Amino acid sequence: MKPAANSTDARTTAIEVLCLWATTHGSVDLFLNSAIEQLADIDRGLAKTMVYGVLRQKEYLDYIVRAHTRHPLRKMKPRTLMTLRVGVYQLLFLHRIPESAAVNATVNTLKAARQPGWLVGFVNGVLRAVARSRATLPTADQMAAQEPPLLNHPAWLIERWQAQFGRDTALAICRKNSVEPPLTLRVNSRRTSHSRLLEQLHKSGITACSGLYSPLSVVITTYPGAITALPGYEEGAFQVQDEAAQLASLLVKPLPLRARLLDGCAGLGGKTTHLAEMLPPGGAVVAVEPDSRRYRLLRDNLRRLGHGQAVSAVHRDLQTYATTRPTLFDVVLVDAPCSGTGVIRRHPDIRWNRQPEDFAGYQQTQLQLLEIAARLVKPAGALVYATCSLEFEENEEVISHFQEKFPHFQVENVAELLPETAQRLVTGTGYFRSSPADGLDGFFAARLVNQRSL
Ligand SMILES: C[S@@+](CC[C@H](N)C(=O)[O-])C[C@H]1O[C@@H](n2cnc3c(N)ncnc32)[C@H](O)[C@@H]1O
Structure with missing residues (x-):
């Protein structure tokens, strides 16, 4: 059976993106966004599902491939391995795709890439063998429940989470990260x-x-x-926007009349637009974002959501913006660049891209941004610090290092600012902390009040 040209395109795109990721360990979202531009809507969705699915189930898919060939995976070229993973992913997870289409269309991508006949035959043979035995293969859920569990995360990250949160929570986070979030x-x-x-x-x-x-x-x-x-x-x-990110923005309240807010790391404006929606009459938000692509998308979002008047977008980094000596703000939000270990369920490549030594670098940047931001907060104003990281070094430890230098900023318990339903996400110290184990993205947020009087 000859597959439709479009479905071959979705598979070719997925394999190309995964090969690019395997050789660079860059952001898969950036690769996907540019690669899917020329695809039809339906193929965009399929390409994205396959790329994310392979990254979420990489170890399980490799276990299945290994069970059907004696050829070691580490000796395979990226294109061969990624084609096998994409093929097996369709056979075992995308039940709406007929078996013959999953195998033939995937194998055809190798022919289109002018791969040698023996390689096409090898991949075809492995995929057909998986298709024949699929009724008897262990599922990913069964493999995640066995001892030791197969969790589709690097061992160092699982160990780190076990040390921080205990074994049950660490395993729950890994399992949630392997399922497509809502x-x-x-x-x-x-x-x-x-x-x-x-x-x-x-x-x-x-x-x-x-x-x-x-x-x-x-x-x-x-x-x-x-x-x-x-x-x-x-x-x-x-x-x-995930619910955890929505809750984190609530920490900027209460706001005085004509409040001036600074979003010091605005990104695409997920939180900026929420701040604009919470503004009291006469209030204003300044949103700072240095990255050109993000700044353009921030402007688009502000326009689409109708916040062009209340929000001034600034295409600079926070350091440069601070040198312009702006009028001090009632609230400054620092939603800092971070490792993103709390949003792995939405960005599955993060688990494979990070290394244990990365966290110290993130902490340094976060502290630097927090210290600059603190100097822009009015006396009696508030500084809200947030990350989408689960790691202690990027969260609680950043706050305690910051307070060593800025002891006049005191942590305020955020329980009163959050709805009843979110009270269980407030820690003993008064921080907001969510985890994929709660069915949310993993977020940390703290509110610090400048005790210097007016
Ligand atoms: C976690 S993201 C922000 C997400 C955003 N607040 C949202 O809710 O959608 C962090 C952002 O900080 C930006 N950033 C990195 N370095 C910065 C700096 N020195 N000053 C200001 N922003 C910075 C990054 O480009 C990135 O967009």
């Missing part, structure tokens, strides 16, 4: 209401419900299409 939206309360957005989604046949933790959240369990095709997208009715 798509979560934050309602733009300036444009629509929670119930209206839910109704709009239901009318379009999309199953959605309220989240468990954040009152503004709408959770869509399965949606294979493009975000831009969701009803309400163009009108700015929502922002895609």
